[in-house]
Amino acid sequence: MSNINDTLKRINELAAKKKSGQELTSEELAEKKELYKIYLEFIKGQITDTLDRVEFVDPDTGERTAPKRALENLAKEADKDIKEHKDIH
Numbered sequence: 001m002s003n004i005n006d007t008l009k010r011i012n013e014l015a016a017k018k019k020s021g022q023e024l025t026s027e028e029l030a031e032k033k034e035l036y037k038i039y040l041e042f043i044k045g046q047i048t049d050t051l052d053r054v055e056f057v058d059p060d061t062g063e064r065t066a067p068k069r070a071l072e073n074l075a076k077e078a079d080k081d082i083k084e085h086k087d088i089h
Helices: 004-019 026-052 067-083
Strands: none
Touching: 004 026
């Protein structure tokens, strides 16, 4: 398929055929499975792209941090607390 719109169009064609009571051939079933795989990868890519642009903003300092960096910082703080035998809640 050349783009996601063509993929969705074909998915809908196969769904309409099935909904009309016609059986999908084994080739069509395999095609449908592959089309859904392409579609899901597209959606995952969109979600990843969106999340890559998300930033946490510290309300006190206004410092902006990417979620991955924020999680790394939290992990480092937790490791430090564990090494110092502090209670972690």
